[in-house]
Amino acid sequence: MEHPTGIEPWGNYYMRGAGTNIRDAGLGDLSVLSDALILELFGCGVLRAVDVGRLALASKALYCFANLEEIWKGMVIEELGGNFTWSGTWQRTYLASTGLVHGDASGGEDGGDSRGSWSTGDEQRSDEQEEDQEEEE
DSSP, X not given: OOOTTOOOXXXXXXXXXXXXXXXXXXXXXXXXXXXHHHHHHHHSSOSOHHHHHHHHTTOHHHHHHHTOHHHHHHHIIIIITTOOOOOSSHXXXXXXXXXXXXXXXXXXXXXXXXXXXXXXXXXXXXXXXXXXXXXXX
């Protein structure tokens, strides 16, 4: 069975076919960095969730890094503390708790993948503020 993102079991080296190196091609000039350093850059708090999501669209290699649960777990814990509702994965939990996706981010009862659209969250937050204001009145 083939992995959906093309990762082969040999050390997650991102190989496919007859030796084509998807990692180096997908990372471009960043390919000289070790995987550990790239993960550190993703998880150090410099990148916002929207930035991580955009990087995931750039290449298969960046998609693999950007969708690691540990990165999203760190964002949930650091940014949200205890103010979140579990939605099946750390990524969905972050996106649902911050309003960065439109649509159902919980993945439904079967835990399926939710592919809502990204936003900066500003539009949805202003709607929530208006609703809060109406409730107070």
